[in-house]
Amino acid sequence: MPAPERIPPLKTEEIEDGAAALELLRHGRLTVEGRLRDASNATLYCAVEHEGRSAHAVYKPVAGERPLWDFPDGTLARRETAARVVSEATGWGLVPPTVLREEGPYGEGMVQLWIDEPGEPEGPESPDGAAEPAEGTRLLALYEGEDPAGIEAGWLPVAPADLGDGKPGWLLHADDPRLRRLAVLDAVINNADRKGGHLLQGAGGRLFAVDHGVTFAVEDKLRTLLWGWAGRPLADEHVAVLRRLTADGELAGRLGELLAAEEVAAFRGRVARLLDTGVHPEPSGEWPSIPWPPI
Numbered sequence: 001m002p003a004p005e006r007i008p009p010l011k012t013e014e015i016e017d018g019a020a021a022l023e024l025l026r027h028g029r030l031t032v033e034g035r036l037r038d039a040s041n042a043t044l045y046c047a048v049e050h051e052g053r054s055a056h057a058v059y060k061p062v063a064g065e066r067p068l069w070d071f072p073d074g075t076l077a078r079r080e081t082a083a084r085v086v087s088e089a090t091g092w093g094l095v096p097p098t099v100l101r102e103e104g105p106y107g108e109g110m111v112q113l114w115i116d117e118p119g120e121p122e123g124p125e126s127p128d129g130a131a132e133p134a135e136g137t138r139l140l141a142l143y144e145g146e147d148p149a150g151i152e153a154g155w156l157p158v159a160p161a162d163l164g165d166g167k168p169g170w171l172l173h174a175d176d177p178r179l180r181r182l183a184v185l186d187a188v189i190n191n192a193d194r195k196g197g198h199l200l201q202g203a204g205g206r207l208f209a210v211d212h213g214v215t216f217a218v219e220d221k222l223r224t225l226l227w228g229w230a231g232r233p234l235a236d237e238h239v240a241v242l243r244r245l246t247a248d249g250e251l252a253g254r255l256g257e258l259l260a261a262e263e264v265a266a267f268r269g270r271v272a273r274l275l276d277t278g279v280h281p282e283p284s285g286e287w288p289s290i291p292w293p294p295i
Contacts, residue, residue: 018088021097024050025111030059032105041065041076041213042106045114060213061109068214070221076213077110078258083189083212084112085254086267090241092181094209100258115200115208139179140196140225140295143170156228159290171294173228178207183226184238187281188245188270189215194224196295216259218266220284223291229280242275 028050036043042064048057065076077100084098098112141155146168148157155172163169173179179199186194192214200208214221234242245251246268255264274281283289 018093018097020053021055021113022099024048024053024055025057025097025099025113026101027051028053028055030057030104030111032059044105046105046111048111056114058112058114058210059104059106059109060112061104061106063107063109065213070219071214071217072260077108079215080110080112080212082255082258083185083191083215085251085258086189086245087185089245089248089251090181090185091244092185092241094178094182094185094207095212096208096210112210115202115210117200117202139174139176139199139201141172141174143172145169158225158227171225173225175228179226180229180235181238182207182209183224183229183280184234184241184274185209186224186226187222187274188242188267190217190221190266190270191215192217192221192223192287193291194226195291195293196225216263216267218262219287221287222281222284223288225290225294227283227289230282232280234274234278234280239275239278242271245271246275 025048028048031047031049032044033047033056034045036045036058042061044059044061044064046057046059048055060077060080062074062077065074067073068076071079081098081100084095087093087095096113096115098110100108101111102108104111142161142163143151143155143157144163144167148170151157151170151172154175156175158171158173161169161171182194182199185191189212191212193211194209195211198209198211200210202208252264252268255267259267
């Protein structure tokens with residue numbers, strides 16, 4: 001018996017465009033193939049097929065969400081989808097195609113396109129040269145030394161780190177424009193969990209960010225590894241995008257389908273505050289500024 005014909009996967013340009021991927025995620029047949037066991041909530045690896053196209057996706061059913069003390073129960077899938085809505089409104093496309101589906105193998109849940117990384121980027125674990133990290137290379141690193149003044153160009157210090165055996169060091173992230181855009185996005189969606197493992201580099205070095213379940217809280221909960229620009233002036237590009245979010249008359253309505261009214265109002269307030277201050281936010285001191293574990 002001949003082998004069944006393989007359904008072709010989405011092409012790179014279809015993923016870039018987003019429309020074909022969203023159509024596939026909304027209407028495709030989901031087949032669970034595995035589970036990501038390190039995730040705190042049920043996170044299922046699925047094949048999805050629809051009208052001659054296929055891909056892999058992450059499916060997070062609402063039924064598999066663990067209750068949190070500081071977020072309403074059963075809302076994480078909607079917050080993940082809202083993060084995609086804002087990402088698309090910025091024009092930066094930092095969040096993979098994501099939809100909220102009423103039906104799935106385990107009921108309502110978030111379905112997000114799986115991003116295949118091309119492989120571990122070449123380069124040292126710690127910066128030892130003066131060149132800036134190019135797009136598609138390492139985004140995080142450790143620096144051995146007590147004084148961050150010795151950190152080479154192209155890297156920004158985040159926080160002191162214990163390297164073991166009493167060796168002091170610093171956690172660094174690259175001074176990369178893609179990460180800086182993400183820092184702005186995280187500030188407006190109030191991301192409480194920007195870990196290093198949530199940063200993915202797809203084909204061509206495109207940066208994607210995942211895991212946005214704990215976002216859009218009314219209270220300031222920003223926790224991130226991307227503090228390297230804290231207090232620095234926003235670039236003209238960032239200001240233009242924030243103004244675009246303010247001027248988007250339909251954005252609040254789209255978010256209102258996923259979030260509570262006070263959360264949408266708080267989102268709009270954060271955008272206005274960034275435009276008013278003109279600088280990247282700094283840790284508030286009222287909440288741990290770095291997620292645990294950081295990676």
